[in-house]
Amino acid sequence: MNAFAVFLAIVAGLAGSVQVAVMARLGDRVGVFGALAWATFLTAAIAFLLMLVARQSVAGFADAARQPIWLWSGAVMGVLIVLTITFAGSRIGVAATVGILIAGQLAMGTLIDRFGLFGVQRVAIAWPRAIGIALLAVGAALTLRR
Helix, strand or coil, rough: CCCCHHHHHHHHHHHHHHHHHHHHHHHHHHHHHHHHHHHHHHHHHHHHHHHHCCCCHHHHHHHHHHHHHHHHHHHHHHHHHHHHHHHHHHHHHHHHHHHHHHHHHHHHHHHHHHHHHHHHCCCCCCCCHHHHHEEEHHHHHHHCCC
16 A cells, blocks of 8 residues: 555545635635636646646646547546535535535446546455445435435
């Protein structure tokens, strides 16, 4: 197990909940699509600056533009995620939004692993994983109860 990868995943998980709360507030103040546009613009600007600071070649940026179109679906899904958290966070709450988002991610991640979709290595679905998904789905549903 890669401890640093686990650490980063935990930090990203914590940041994700903060992101839901912050984006929901921003969406309430400037509108969902305004918040989405600014978040997307700032994300792109920060990513480009990080690329420059890391002294990665701008040629790598150009290489990215030549990749198959389906690889760009990740960017579109990122927009969908930010749009969803901005809209849902203030309507159903941060915990419910995060719980449902994670349950959906775990379910889809399991299907991607199981069938080796998008070129990833296949991973068998063991009972503990299936039970974990079911429990998370129940937990996500329970967060909707007030």
